[in-house]
Amino acid sequence: MLVLVFAGCVTPDGSTRSVVRSNKFVILTAAKGDTISSLAKDYLGDERAGWIIREYNKKNAINPGDEIVIPLRYDRRGGLYPDGYQTVPILVYHRFGEVCRDSLCVAAHVLDEQMRFLSDNGYSVITLRDFYDFCRLEKTIPRKSVVLTVDDGYRSFYDIAWPILRKYGYTATLFVYTDFVGSGKRALSWDELRELKESGCDIESHSKSHGDLTAKGAGMTSEQYIEWMTEELTASKKIIEGHMNHETVFLAYPFGRTNSSVIKAAENAGYLAAFTVQGKSNPFFEPRYSFSRTQVFNSTDLAEFKRRVTAFHQQDLRCNDSGMR
Numbered sequence: 001m002l003v004l005v006f007a008g009c010v011t012p013d014g015s016t017r018s019v020v021r022s023n024k025f026v027i028l029t030a031a032k033g034d035t036i037s038s039l040a041k042d043y044l045g046d047e048r049a050g051w052i053i054r055e056y057n058k059k060n061a062i063n064p065g066d067e068i069v070i071p072l073r074y075d076r077r078g079g080l081y082p083d084g085y086q087t088v089p090i091l092v093y094h095r096f097g098e099v100c101r102d103s104l105c106v107a108a109h110v111l112d113e114q115m116r117f118l119s120d121n122g123y124s125v126i127t128l129r130d131f132y133d134f135c136r137l138e139k140t141i142p143r144k145s146v147v148l149t150v151d152d153g154y155r156s157f158y159d160i161a162w163p164i165l166r167k168y169g170y171t172a173t174l175f176v177y178t179d180f181v182g183s184g185k186r187a188l189s190w191d192e193l194r195e196l197k198e199s200g201c202d203i204e205s206h207s208k209s210h211g212d213l214t215a216k217g218a219g220m221t222s223e224q225y226i227e228w229m230t231e232e233l234t235a236s237k238k239i240i241e242g243h244m245n246h247e248t249v250f251l252a253y254p255f256g257r258t259n260s261s262v263i264k265a266a267e268n269a270g271y272l273a274a275f276t277v278q279g280k281s282n283p284f285f286e287p288r289y290s291f292s293r294t295q296v297f298n299s300t301d302l303a304e305f306k307r308r309v310t311a312f313h314q315q316d317l318r319c320n321d322s323g324m325r
């Protein structure tokens with residue numbers, strides 16, 4: 001009853017916000033000028049937390065007079081729900097162009113269409129670190145979360161993709177192989193990578209030379225193979241750290257290929273997690289050295305793109321009378 005009384009105190013023109021607060025919730029009647037972002041900033045301390053308000057109230061926008069409940073402690077670690085569990089698609093791109101003819105190039109208008117789909121359908125683009133913390137049960141993320149990654153280090157990301165991502169307020173992780181950086185007109189420079197980092201991108205490792213880490217070279221002994229593989233992982237990590245002035249903690253396997261020896265080498269080199277291209281969406285319990293990414297190709301139409309950003313696995317997780325399911 002107290003809530004109803006306070007909710008009725010908004011002025012006729014909707015200019016005043018009425019609020020009831022407890023240690024767990026804020027319940028308010030929205031006033032003129034209120035937005036989900038502004039309420040998140042006022043009550044959750046961060047306008048980027050607006051997804052909590054959207055999810056809890058099942059609203060993508062608010063109007064004056066709307067009754068809004070804001071949970072002050074929103075804990076969905078692991079993304080578990082009675083009807084299933086959250087999965088996180090991690091998309092991987094390579095090159096971009098105004099017009100594309102090869103399979104690894106995505107045209108600017110196609111990328112814009114894909115990003116617009118994410119924006120219009122309630123997806124949140126999160127960082128790779130957010131995803132990692134989610135998998136460690138340290139963080140709750142939006143129910144429809146997706147991670148954007150770009151491999152190799154082509155300059156077309158800077159020229160074509162980055163302006164499109166910024167238009168939608170999105171960021172990305174760039175997995176670069178260090179032999180390629182600064183190698184010519186098609187490659188990003190370290191200065192451009194530093195600029196991208198300052199604008200919100202993350203720069204991580206794709207090895208030193210992009211060699212297949214699972215393939216022992218002709219004539220190599222087992223010891224030489226292990227030495228080469230270790231150098232590929234440790235050198236790229238140190239080089240990126242030296243240029244970017246941050247700790248490099250994530251690895252994208254070249255060609256997405258790995259095995260038990262590569263995983264052990266990645267762990268020994270100090271990477272926290274590593275990524276394949278198996279085309280699956282990731283639950284929190286996916287092994288952290290075989291997280292999966294899904295490649296986006298020139299041939300990926302919007303219908304296929306929608307399937308690739310599946311962010312939930314339907315499964316009845318309710319307990320039965322014995323307490324088990």
